[in-house]
Amino acid sequence: MEVYHFYSGGKDSSLSAYILEKMGYDVKLITVNFGLLDSWRYAKETAERLGFKHEVVFLDKIILEKAMEMCIKDGHPNNAIQFIHERALEEIAKRENVERISDGTRRDDRVPLLDQRKTRSLEDRFKVQYIRPLLGLGYKTIRELTEKLFVVEVKESEELEKSDYEVELRHLLREKGIDPLTIFPRRHYQSRVLGWRLGEPF
C-alpha cells in the first residue's frame, strides 16, 4: 500500500509520515519545488535522517507566478497557498501509478485546507484516496506527539530553512521588487525537525 505524502520537513508533515508508516503504508515522501531555489534540500535532508524515501517533484513555474499575482491582489498569502497546494495535489494524483496521496493538514489549519466537496472531487476525478492523518488532531495533541518523537531545532529567524511553498513564493515576490513582509506575517521563530528523539521507531 504505497502512499505519496507531501513533505516539507516540518513537524506536521513529519508526524503524519510517522503515523502513515505505523498504519502499515509504504510511505513515499514528496517535496514540491518550482526550480527557483534549492529549498527542497531541507526536506530531503530531514527525510533521510528519519529514514524515509524522498523525491523532489518539480512543478511548472507558471503555478507559482499565478500564486504570486493572487498574493499581490489579495494583500495576504492565503488564497495563493491554497491554490498552489490544490495544483500540487492534482499533479501527483494524476500520475498513472498513484493510488493514495496524503498531507499534513491539521484540524486547526485554515489554509491549505480542502473542504468536503473539493476532497471528494479530487478523489473522484483522479481515482485516488486522499488521506490526512492529522485532520482529527488538535494543536495540543500534535505538540505532545512531536515533542515525544522528534528532535526539533527552533531558530529566531526570518530566513526559512524550510521546503514549503512559502519560501519560493517570497523569493519570487522579492524578484519583482515586492517586500514579502507586506504580504506575509512576520515570523519570529521557525522550527525544523532534525531527527528521531529515540532512534527510528519502525
Added chain:
Amino acid sequence: MEVYHFYSGGKDSSLSAYILEKMGYDVKLITVNFGLLDSWRYAKETAERLGFKHEVVFLDKIILEKAMEMCIKDGHPNNAIQFIHERALEEIAKRENVERISDGTRRDDRVPLLDQRKTRSLEDRFKVQYIRPLLGLGYKTIRELTEKLFVVEVKESEELEKSDYEVELRHLLREKGIDPLTIFPRRHYQSRVLGWRLGEPF
C-alpha cells in the same frame, strides 16, 4: 499517554483503536451503556479478542429518554444520536484522571460529529485532548484498512449484535410502543469485527 476511546465493537472504532495504539498511546476502550440491555457485551467480546483493555461506562438513563423524545419529535434519529454522543464525551472528559478522549468519527460521517466550535469547547471546558484518528480518512481508505486488518462477519439482520447507542434507543422506543422502523432507516446488513486477520499487530 493514556487515551479513553469510545468503542462499539464495529469497524470504525476498531480501526481507530488500532491507529491510536500504533501512534504510541495506551488505549483504554470504553463502551457506553444505559442499563437497559447488555448490548455492551458485543464490544467487550471484540475488545478482548483484539487484546485491548475495556470498560463499560453506565450513564444516566435520563440521557437516553431525552434522546428518545428527540427521535419522536424529529421523526429521525440524527439529533438524538448527536445528543447522546455529546453527553457521553462530556461524562468521560470530566473525569479527574482523563487527559485524552477519542472516537471513531470518519470524514464522511454526518452524525455524530462535533464541529470546530464544539470540539474546541469540549477540549477547553474539560482540559482534555479530543482525538479523532479517522477524521481525515474517506470510506475507501477505511474499507481497505479494515479488510486488511480484521476478520469481519456480515449478517443479514435487523437485530443488531452491536454496542452502539442505537440498540438501546430502539429498545426504549419499542417499550413505549413505537416501531423503531418509523424512525430508523431499515438495515439489511450489519457487520461485526471478530478478530485480527493476521494475529495481533502490536
